[in-house]
Amino acid sequence: MKKVGILGGTFNPPHIGHLIMANEVYHALQLDEVRFMPNAIAPHKKKEDESTNENRLQMVQLLIKPYKEFTVETIELERGGVSYTYDTMVALREREPDVEFYFIIGGDMIDTLHTWHHIDELVKIVQFVGIKRPGAKSESPYNIIMVEAPDIALSSTLIRERFATGGTLRFLLPPEVEAYIRKEGLYGAK
Ligand SMILES: Nc1ncnc2c1ncn2[C@@H]1O[C@H](COP(=O)(O)OP(=O)(O)OP(=O)(O)O)[C@@H](O)[C@H]1O
Numbered sequence: 568m569k570k571v572g573i574l575g576g577t578f579n580p581p582h583i584g585h586l587i588m589a590n591e592v593y594h595a596l597q598l599d600e601v602r603f604m605p606n607a608i609a610p611h612k613k614k615e616d617e618s619t620n621e622n623r624l625q626m627v628q629l630l631i632k633p634y635k636e637f638t639v640e641t642i643e644l645e646r647g648g649v650s651y652t653y654d655t656m657v658a659l660r661e662r663e664p665d666v667e668f669y670f671i672i673g674g675d676m677i678d679t680l681h682t683w684h685h686i687d688e689l690v691k692i693v694q695f696v697g698i699k700r701p702g703a704k705s706e707s708p709y710n711i712i713m714v715e716a717p718d719i720a721l722s723s724t725l726i727r728e729r730f731a732t733g734g735t736l737r738f739l740l741p742p743e744v745e746a747y748i749r750k751e752g753l754y755g756a757k
């Protein structure tokens with residue numbers, strides 16, 4: 568069976584933390600592919616109006632462009648509405664019955680997994696894979712495959728703040744993504 572990792576996120580914007588976690592899981596579990604999956608409306612996140620779905624999709628495409636084992640999954644953007652992972656995994660399993668899916672989450676999501684929509688059903692149909700995150704306990708009562716990876720204390724929030732205040736962005740996200748954000752004038756970029 569083909570083994571596919573799904574890294575779901577808001578990606579507002581995507582950053583090297585996302586690349587590192589995808590790469591670590593790809594190698595640790597010997598996956599065939601990792602799909603970066605931007606959500607339409609995040610279930611638990613405050614809406615940030617600064618970027619559109621199209622902006623987030625384009626930034627993810629720029630982020631992963633050099634890496635052939637990383638692809639984009641647009642199923643949630645196409646479905647629209649609140650992107651419950653349960654609905655997505657039901658649809659993906661139906662569309663691709665020959666694939667074994669691994670849903671990749673960081674420590675903050677591990678800590679709140681019990682609050683996810685239909686979580687008791689969801690854990691039966693998909694294997695979660697966790698990466699610790701500084702500032703999060705990264706602990707769960709559920710059966711999560713934990714992958715050891717370098718701790719990255721980086722978030723989209725920090726990057727939005729750096730754009731707004733004119734702080735350094737070097738090494739935090741690829742230059743192509745930074746250039747796109749400046750061209751589109753997102754996050755109050757100066
Ligand atoms: N530095 C990191 N270490 C571990 N996991 C991470 C890291 N950054 C993001 N993740 C995980 O990647 C997934 C998608 O994250 P998301 O796109 O929301 O980025 P974020 O940096 O958490 O954004 P924000 O700061 O806006 O909350 C989530 O499962 C999140 O836990």
Ligand SMILES: O=C(O)c1ccc[n+]([C@@H]2O[C@H](COP(=O)([O-])O)[C@@H](O)[C@H]2O)c1
Nearest residue numbers: 575576577606609610650651652683684
């Ligand atoms: O289905 C849920 O109830 C649920 C609750 C919180 C987060 N998620 C998913 O987890 C992924 C990371 O979420 P976020 O908010 O960190 O971008 C993303 O794919 C979300 O759709 C899903």
